[in-house]
Amino acid sequence: VEALAGLYVARLRHLGSSLDENEVRRVLGMDIELNAQGLECWLDRDKR
Numbered sequence: 030v031e032a033l034a035g036l037y038v039a040r041l042r043h044l045g046s047s048l049d050e051n052e053v054r055r056v057l058g059m060d061i062e063l064n065a066q067g068l069e070c071w072l073d074r075d076k077r
Contacts, residue, residue, distance in 0.1 A: 030061055030062060033061050033068075034050075034054055034057075034061050037053060038050050038053050041053060
């Protein structure tokens with residue numbers, strides 16, 4: 030979650046967003062969490 034949030038914040042900065050990190054996390058928090066869960070499942074399946 031932390032790594033994805035960092036990537037999202039960095040990308041938004043690159044695109045010129047003026048949202049601060051807390052606002053990004055508030056707005057995208059659920060998406061970040063779901064994406065992290067999806068990646069975790071994918072990585073676990075790949076280990077089998």
